[in-house]
Amino acid sequence: MKSVGLFKSLPIEDPESLVERDISTPIPGDADLLVRVEAIAVNPADYRVRRRKADDGAFAVLGWDVAGELVATGSAGAGVSVGDAVSYAGDLPRPGGTSEFHAVNAAIVGHRPTLLTPAQAAALPLTALTAWEALFDRFGLSPDASSERRTLLIVGGAGGVGSIAIQLARLVPGLTVIATASRPLSRAWCERLGAHGRRYERIETGRSRLP
Incomplete structure (x- = not known):
């Protein structure tokens, strides 16, 4: 073969x-x-x-x-x-x-x-497993949890793992999902996947920070 x-x-x-x-x-x-x-x-x-x-x-x-x-x-x-x-x-x-x-x-x-x-x-297995294990095995989040108000920050939300993590995190009641993204296309992608917040501000050093 x-x-x-x-x-x-x-x-x-x-x-x-x-x-x-x-x-x-x-x-x-x-x-x-x-x-x-x-x-x-x-x-x-x-x-x-x-x-x-x-x-x-x-x-x-x-x-x-x-x-x-x-x-x-x-x-x-x-x-x-x-x-x-x-x-x-x-x-x-x-x-x-x-x-x-x-x-x-x-x-x-x-x-x-x-x-x-x-x-x-084929693009899903490793990214999906990584996101699932981080959210539900390591962080202890659950789609069956109560609607307690909490916030999750996903750095690099438009990447492979981040893209899956946004979608899985939105299944958790009461969880506000904030994803970082710098390009307009990346920001739009994170919003499309369900992220609540994604706006960046640029500071003088050239680094980025969440407002």
Whole structure:
């Protein structure tokens, strides 16, 4: 199958920094699923793995946020069936999904949102998990909480995690969601996602502050 990866870390401008290579189609283990890849997302994990790749002659495939179609399951089975549209954030110690097919542990795979295209669904897993864990696991917020008046500041609201965090935070009763954003396009995006406040003032030092 076709795949894209690297043999060693090179500047991204180098034509050999990412190369196409034919590799064997993975065989899913007992707890795995085999997914026909339709879209992958590029995120900081890919950047860090690429920059740290040792010059050891081994070919490494990047891409851990994946959307695709389930084509085979291991013997353990799973909560999804062959033919289902799925998406997931993969497992860094295993090969990435920038390939025609990808083997992944069934425990981290879920049904793809039906209203999203494969490209849109692939952009969600890592950002959505990060935002969810920060808000509900670390901060202890809950959509079922009382309507106690509180305020949440999201720095960089127009970024990947910030965009998801705004939408999730708006599910919490009584929570005022303020997002920072500097460009008009970014400010409009945060407002569209539901942020209550986003206005910046510029001070003489060139830094920004919330009014």
